[in-house]
Every structure is written in C-alpha cells, then in structure tokens.
Amino acid sequence: MLSTPSWRHRWLQFKRRIEPALFISPAFIVIALILVYPLAYSFWLSFHEWTLRGFRKCVPFVGLENYIELFKNPDFVSSLRITTTFVIVAVGIEFVLGMGLALLLHHDLRGRNFIRAMILLPMMCTNVVIGLTWRLLLNYEFGLVNYYLGVLGVEPLEWLSKPAMALPAVVLVDVWNTTSFVALLLLAGLQALPEEPFEAARIDGASAVQSFFFLTLPLLRQTILVVLLWRMIDTFRIFDVIYLLTAGGPARATETVSIYVYRYGFQSFNLGYASAASYIMIVIMLIIAGVLARSIGRLES
Amino acid sequence: MSRYRLMRIVKEILIYLAVIIAVILSIAPILYLFITSFKPAELTFSVPPVWNFRPTLQNYYDVFVGGKFTKYFMNSLIVASTTTIIAVVLGSFAGYGFARFPFRGNYALRLGSLLPQMLPPITIIVPLYVLFNSMKLIDTQWALIISYLTFSIPLSIWMATSFFADVPVELEESAMIDGCTRLGAFFRISVPITAPGLAATAILSFIYCWNEFLYAVILTGRDARTLPVTITSFMTNKAILWGRIAASGSLVLLPVLIFALVAQRYLVRGLSRGAVKG
Numbered sequence: 001m002l003s004t005p006s007w008r009h010r011w012l013q014f015k016r017r018i019e020p021a022l023f024i025s026p027a028f029i030v031i032a033l034i035l036v037y038p039l040a041y042s043f044w045l046s047f048h049e050w051t052l053r054g055f056r057k058c059v060p061f062v063g064l065e066n067y068i069e070l071f072k073n074p075d076f077v078s079s080l081r082i083t084t085t086f087v088i089v090a091v092g093i094e095f096v097l098g099m100g101l102a103l104l105l106h107h108d109l110r111g112r113n114f115i116r117a118m119i120l121l122p123m124m125c126t127n128v129v130i131g132l133t134w135r136l137l138l139n140y141e142f143g144l145v146n147y148y149l150g151v152l153g154v155e156p157l158e159w160l161s162k163p164a165m166a167l168p169a170v171v172l173v174d175v176w177n178t179t180s181f182v183a184l185l186l187l188a189g190l191q192a193l194p195e196e197p198f199e200a201a202r203i204d205g206a207s208a209v210q211s212f213f214f215l216t217l218p219l220l221r222q223t224i225l226v227v228l229l230w231r232m233i234d235t236f237r238i239f240d241v242i243y244l245l246t247a248g249g250p251a252r253a254t255e256t257v258s259i260y261v262y263r264y265g266f267q268s269f270n271l272g273y274a275s276a277a278s279y280i281m282i283v284i285m286l287i288i289a290g291v292l293a294r295s296i297g298r299l300e301s
Numbered sequence: 302m303s304r305y306r307l308m309r310i311v312k313e314i315l316i317y318l319a320v321i322i323a324v325i326l327s328i329a330p331i332l333y334l335f336i337t338s339f340k341p342a343e344l345t346f347s348v349p350p351v352w353n354f355r356p357t358l359q360n361y362y363d364v365f366v367g368g369k370f371t372k373y374f375m376n377s378l379i380v381a382s383t384t385t386i387i388a389v390v391l392g393s394f395a396g397y398g399f400a401r402f403p404f405r406g407n408y409a410l411r412l413g414s415l416l417p418q419m420l421p422p423i424t425i426i427v428p429l430y431v432l433f434n435s436m437k438l439i440d441t442q443w444a445l446i447i448s449y450l451t452f453s454i455p456l457s458i459w460m461a462t463s464f465f466a467d468v469p470v471e472l473e474e475s476a477m478i479d480g481c482t483r484l485g486a487f488f489r490i491s492v493p494i495t496a497p498g499l500a501a502t503a504i505l506s507f508i509y510c511w512n513e514f515l516y517a518v519i520l521t522g523r524d525a526r527t528l529p530v531t532i533t534s535f536m537t538n539k540a541i542l543w544g545r546i547a548a549s550g551s552l553v554l555l556p557v558l559i560f561a562l563v564a565q566r567y568l569v570r571g572l573s574r575g576a577v578k579g
Contacts, residue, residue, distance in 0.1 A: 019402065019483060020398045020401075020402035020404050020407075021398075022398075023394045023395060023397055023398030023401075023402075023487075024394070024395045024398035024399065024410070026391050026394060026395070027391040027392060027394065027395035027414070027454050027458060028395070028414070030387075030391060030450060030454065031414075031417050031450070031451065031454055031455070034447055034448075034450060034451055035417055035420075035425065035451060037428070037432060038425045038428035038429050038432060039425065039428070041428040041431065041432070042424070042425065042427055042428040045427070045428070100319075101323055104316055104319055104320050104323070105320070107316055109316070109317070109320060113565070113566070115320055115324055116565065116569070117561075117562050117565045118324045118327055118328055119323060119324060119327050120561055120562075120565055120568070120569070121327055121328060121331060121558060121561060121562075122327050122330075122331075124508055124557050124558065124560075124561040125331065125512075125554060125557065125558075126511070126512040126514075126528075126529055126550070126553050126554060126557060127512060127514055127529075128512075128514050128529040128532050128533060128550075128553075129334065129529075129532065129550040129553060129554055130330075132532065132533075132536075132546050132550060133330050133331075133333065133334045133547075133550065134330065136337070136543060137330060137333065141346075141348070142346040142347070142348050144333065144350060147348055147349060147350060176326070176327075176330065180327065181572075184569050184572070184573065185572065185573045187573075188569065188570075188573035188574075189573070233419045236421070237421030237422070237423070239421075239422070239423060239514075239515050240514040240515060240529075243514075244533065257421075258421060258423045261423045261424070262423055265423075265426070265427045266519060271427055271431075274427055275427060275428075278421075278423065278424035278425075278427065279424070281421050281423070281424050282420065282421070282424055285419055285420065285421060286416075289415075289416060289419055293409075293412045296412065297408065297412075
C-alpha cells in the first residue's frame with residue numbers, strides 16, 4: 001500500500017523522460033522506413049554489376065570495380081570538375097550579389113515589404129518553368145537577352161549552343177534563381193546584429209567601407225558560413241534547371257554529376273555503376289554537411 | 302551643410318535605383334513568361350519583340366483541349382496536399398519536441414533530421430524505382446507522396462522548430478499547472494499561437510512538392526503525371542511548342558507566386574531562423 005505513491009512517482013518520471021521521444025520519433029520512423037531500404041540497396045548495387053543485359057541471370061559481385069571504373073572514366077571526372085566549377089562560381093557570385101542586395105535592403109526603404117516580396121519570387125518558381133523560360137530568353141536568334149544586348153551594342157552570344165558559353169549561361173540562371181535566398185538570409189543576419197559597435201565606429205570616424213570589412217563581415221561570419229554551405233549543398237545536386245536548359249550539353253559542357261548519374265541510371269540502365277557514382281555524391285554531400293553542422297553548432301552555442 | 306545634404310540625397314537616389322533594378326531583374330523573366338502566354342503564335346519569336354498586341358487565349362485553349370491537363374493538375378494538387386498534411390503533422394510534433402525539451406543530443410538529432418533533405422534525389426531514385434516497381438507503385442500518386450516525404454518532413458521539422466521556439470514556456474506551464482496535459486498544452490496553446498508559422502510551413506512544403514520534377518519524371522507515366530512533367534511534354538520531337546509551354550508554365554507558377562506573396566513574412570523568418578543566431 002505504501003509503495004503506491006512511489007510507483008506513481010516513478011511512472012510520472014518515466015513519462016516525462018520519454019515525452020520528447022514520443023513527439024519526435026514518429027517523423028524519424030517515417031523517414032527511416034522510406035530511406036533505409038533504398039540507401040542500403042544502392043550501397044549493395046554499387047558493388048555489383050547490374051545491367052539490362054545480365055539482368056535475368058544473376059548480378060555478379062564486382063567489388064570496387066564500379067568505383068575504380070568511375071575514376072578512370074574521363075566523363076565522370078569531367079562531370080566532377082564541372083560541378084565543382086559550377087558550385088564555386090555560382091555560389092561566389094550569389095554571395096557577392098546577395099550581400100550587396102542585403103545591405104541595400106537593410107536601409108530604411110519605403111515599400112520594404114513589397115520589395116522583399118518581389119525579390120523572394122525567383123526562389124519560389126518551379127525549376128522546370130525557370131529552365132524553359134530562360135532557354136527561350138537566351139535563344140541565339142530570337143531570345144530577348146541577345147536582342148537587348150544588341151540594343152546596347154553587344155554582339156549576340158551563343159549562350160546555349162557553344163560549349164564555352166553554356167556553363168556561364170547555367171550560372172547566370174542559377175544566380176537569378178537563388179541570389180534572393182542568399183540576400184534574405186543575410187538580411188535577417190544583418191538585422192540581428194547589435195548596433196553599438198557600429199555607432200562606436202561611426203563616432204570614431206570609420207567610413208562605411210571600413211565598418212563593413214572590419215565589423216559587418218566578422219560579426220556576420222557564422223551566418224555567412226551557414227548560408228554558403230547551404231547553397232553549396234543545393235547547387236551541388238542541381239538537376240532540373242540544367243536538364244531543361246541544356247540537358248548537359250553542348251558536348252557535355254554542362255554535365256554535372258546529377259546529370260551524369262541520370263544518364264547512366266536511366267538511359268543506359270547501368271545501375272551498379274550509377275549507384276557507385278551516387279555514393280560518391282553522398283560522401284561529398286556528407287562532408288559539406290559535416291562542416292555545416294559544426295558551423296551551425298557554433299552559431300547556437 | 303548643404304553639400305552634406307546633397308550627398309545624402311544622391312546616396313538615397315542611388316540606393317532606390319539599385320533596389321528598383323534588382324526588383325525588375327527578379328520579376329522580368331516571370332512577367333515575360335506571362336506575356337508570352339497571351340501572345341499569338343506568330344509573334345512569339347518576333348525580333349524586335351512586340352509588346353503591343355491583341356492578347357489571345359489560344360495557348361491556354363490548346364493546353365486544356367489538347368491533353369489531360371485538368372487531370373494532371375488534380376494529380377499535382379492531390380500529391381502536394383497529401384504530402385504536406387502528413388509532413389506538417391509529423392514535423393509539428395517533432396519540431397515541438399525539439400523546441401520544448403532540451404534533452405541530450407537534441408542538437409545533433411535536429412541536424413541529422415536535415416540530412417534526408419540534403420540528399421541529392423538522383424542518388425536514391427534508382428533504388429526507389431526498383432522498390433516501387435516491386436510494390437506495383439510505379440505511376441501512382443503514392444510513389445510520389447512517399448518520395449516527397451523525404452524532403453518535406455525535414456523541411457517541416459526545421460521550420461516548425463523555429464516557430465515553436467518562439468512560444469514562451471510560461472504560457473504552457475501555467476496551463477499545465479491548471480491540469481492541462483502535455484498534449485493538451487501542445488494543441489490548445491502552442492499550435493494556435495504558431496498557426497501562422499505552421500501555415501507558412503505548409504505553404505513552403507506545398508510549393509516544394511508542387512515544383513518537384515526529377516522524382517515525378519521517373520516514377521510516373523500517363524496516370525500519375527504531375528504538372529512540371531506535363532510542361533515538358535510540350536517539347537515534342539518535332540518542335541518545342543513555346544506558346545503552350547508559356548501558358549502551362551504560367552498556370553503552374555500562379556498558385557506558387559500567390560502563396561509565396563501571402564506567406565512572405567513568415568517564410569523568410571522560418572527559413573532564416575536556423576541561419577541567424579537568436
């Protein structure tokens with residue numbers, strides 16, 4: 001009889017301890033149910049030879065052969081190089097423009113909500129529509145971009161048909177699509193900065209440029225890092241926009257890793273090989289994510 | 302003094318000028334698409350571009366009459382809404398859990414929940430295809446709903462956590478002292494307070510599902526096809542039907558843009574919360 005309250009107490013304590021798990025676990029269980037099998041299966045596939053030809057008989061184990069083949073394949077190596085170039089150039093430009101835009105919007109502007117709403121729009125647009133609209137805009141003969149460049153006295157450019165111009169074209173479209181994301185996150189960061197250091201600097205006679213380089217950038221360091229890494233992960237896996245803009249061409253000039261995997265998985269049905277390439281992508285993504293996790297951690301602590 | 306004022310006015314003008322240019326560059330391609338969708342076919346490619354023309358609904362007519370656009374519109378709507386409802390319910394519970402209980406490993410787990418969203422879709426689509434094929438789910442709405450949950454649940458957790466973190470703990474504590482259970486406090490206090498934020502979460506999840514292309518193009522065929530795939534079907538082997546692409550593209554963009562404008566403030570706050578301290 002005497003032990004009843006203590007049992008009750010224990011029960012309450014137990015309930016309190018598992019409460020967080022009860023709230024959090026359903027989401028995790030659903031994600032795990034969906035992802036565990038595909039991830040495990042493609043890991044297994046990456047060590048086997050799975051092609052349409054051999055698909056009825058058996059799926060031979062080939063060890064690391066798929067991985068070795070990949071790094072010997074000049075197309076794959078070139079797709080890695082193209083993706084890296086694309087990520088660095090696109091994210092770099094987006095950062096510079098986004099920072100500029102954020103600084104502009106940080107002023108006390110009239111119609112601020114309207115401006116912010118308009119700038120938000122490109123990042124919400126359907127990628128397929130973006131890719132196709134820009135394909136029309138960048139058309140060599142009748143595209144608006146070349147027409148208005150002509151008005152300004154610039155010779156028409158072969159945006160999508162010349163290998164050397166295609167990657168810049170894809171970068172241009174990605175910059176249009178996602179600079180607003182960078183700008184809006186940096187703006188939120190700017191608005192959260194304390195005002196005192198800036199006032200002190202002004203009193204000490206620092207110029208706007210000086211206070212930007214010696215105060216804003218260092219104070220905003222963590223936000224900048226998070227935004228950059230976030231964008232890198234997104235840019236790294238880009239598919240839709242490029243697929244509709246250039247389909248990886250001309251002459252594979254814009255064939256990123258995603259497009260390469262697509263070609264091997266769904267055009268030549270070489271699934272073992274495609275899975276090995278996928279796992280290389282996953283590893284690269286995990287490395288970027290690891291850095292991201294550490295910087296968010298520092299931001300929160 | 303007057304020189305100083307002049308400088309200020311010039312600076313002000315330059316700032317507004319730059320902002321106006323940014324706004325124009327942001328919306329010009331979208332406006333161009335809308336305008337093209339009302340252009341008669343013979344003017345689509347005219348150089349120099351013609352802006353003064355009699356608008357026609359021919360392109361829209363072609364889109365609706367030529368194929369099963371209404372059916373695919375419904376597919377998109379059903380897939381995006383179903384995914385969003387499941388994701389926001391699960392994401393709200395998890396987000397509340399993360400925001401309310403500072404247990405050990407909270408932070409690591411929260412970041413871990415983001416991983417599926419970062420996963421390049423191309424890397425799991427091969428095994429998902431094989432899996433759905435053996436379950437006879439290829440070309441069904443369920444194949445898409447299940448795939449979309451992999452990014453919409455993490456997204457919802459991320460957004461919901463930031464909104465629940467803004468609800469003062471004291472409000473719930475006083476209700477719980479008055480005999481409210483934890484679940485009661487969640488539904489009667491936290492959810493109503495964060496309702497606008499959760500609505501923005503739902504809108505963002507809906508937009509992501511509505512826009513998705515890669516899963517849809519691989520996992521569906523004639524039956525469960527969604528709108529982004531339908532747009533690409535106007536690129537035929539013979540010709541690219543730009544008029545129809547512009548019209549269907551406009552129809553796909555319209556709900557997205559309206560949603561984004563309505564939820565603008567909360568969308569930005571929910572997204573940026575994780576990247577900004579405080």
